[in-house]
Amino acid sequence: MRQRASILGVGLVALTGVPKLRHRLWRWWYDLLAQRDRDGDWLLMNYGYVPLRGSQQTLKLDPEQEPYRYPLQLYDHVVARLDLAGKDVLEVGCGRGGGAAFLATRYLPRALTGIDLSPLAVARCRAAHQAPGLSFETGRAEALPVASACCDIVINIESSHCYADMQRFLSEVRRVLRPGGQLAFCDLRTTAGMMRLRENVAACGLQTVYEELINRQVVRALDRVTEQRMATIDHKVLRIWRPLMNNFVGARGTPMYNMLRDGRMEYIHLLLRKPDVL
Ligand SMILES: C[S@@+](CC[C@H](N)C(=O)[O-])C[C@H]1O[C@@H](n2cnc3c(N)ncnc32)[C@H](O)[C@@H]1O
Structure with a gap:
């Protein structure tokens, strides 16, 4: 049984190398x-972030946000150099919308639209989150369903590794940003x-404003969430699927966790800016 699950897991990962199948598979x-x-309580899906220095609980959260502290800290870190207030913001790959709802209520953008490939995830977003200016749409990162020069900031958190064409996504970001607008990215x-990603960034016509590898901060977060994530998986997932799911959520001791810890997998935070004059 375990072997069958592993073979299927390898098959799924191999399939993702075929661009045309990527969308279908990830959707x-x-x-x-x-x-x-079914409980609708998986509102954030990223690996999380814990700062290396200072208090580990610097971000003030409401009690109902506490279960999502580390994934929310990743969102907070990625937008820390930006002022979202009064801006038009797009989040591409918003998942279940927990990050978008957090940013909309904390930083008061004029409008924040979350876009995701998964129609069911978008339906969940609409049911779970209501805030002024917050909306959700189904759409693909490589063909964003919005007008050109419609936003000031694009946010993209731990989603781009799924994309069939990263260059196309970056060119879409350039299209939808206003001059001077910024992309806040991590993945x-x-x-x-990472070498291919750097080539994509160099060719996309956006300027790199900030760059940081955050493996250690992400691994610190995974250390803190592993037990709870594995307990949830034990409770909700059939035994044969558990190794695959534990790896997917980056639980301690899995290949994904080990690669992030020893650097074979790099976790990058980037801030890119569209030039003022085109
Ligand atoms: C790991 S989840 C992260 C979700 C969210 N950013 C968070 O941190 O909770 C990745 C998300 O990217 C979305 N995604 C994958 N490929 C996509 C594509 N081509 N266009 C738009 N969204 C995509 C998935 O549906 C999924 O919701």
């Missing part, structure tokens, strides 16, 4: 996760994938 996967999360890549 199927994230639709499935949205469908199976993980293998060493080879």
Whole structure:
């Protein structure tokens, strides 16, 4: 049984190397996760962030946000150099919308639109989150369903590793940003994938304002959430799927966790800016 699950897992990962299948596979996967999360309590899906220095609990949260502290800290860290107040913001790959709702209520953008490939995830977002200016749409990162020069800030958190065409996504970001607008980005890549990402960034016509590898901060977060995530998986997921799911959520001791810890998988935070004059 375990062997069958592993073979299927390897098959799924291998399939993601075929661009045309990537969309279908990831949409199927994230639709499935949205469908199976019957309690609707998986509102954030990233690996999280814990600062290296100072208090580990610097971010003030409401009690109902505490279960999502580390994934919210990743959102907070990625937008820390930006002023969202009064801006038009797009989040691409918003998942279940917990990050978008947090940013909308804390930083008061004029409008924040969350876009995701998974129609079921978007339906969950609409049901779970209501705030002034906050909305959700189904759409693909490589063909954003919005007008050109419509926003000041694009946010993209731990989603781009799924994309069939990263260059196309970055060119879409350039299209939808106003001059001077910024992309706040974070995601993980293998060493080879990071080289391709850097080539994509160099070719996209956006200027790099800030860059930081945050593996250690992400691993610190995974250390704190592993037990709770594994307990949830034990409770909700069939035994044969547990190794795959534990790896997916980056639980301590899994290949994903080990690669992030020893640097074979790099986790990068980038801030890119569209030039004022085109
Ligand atoms: C790991 S989740 C992260 C979600 C959210 N950013 C968070 O931190 O909770 C990745 C998300 O990217 C979305 N995604 C994958 N491929 C996409 C694409 N081509 N266009 C838009 N969204 C995509 C998935 O449906 C999923 O919701």
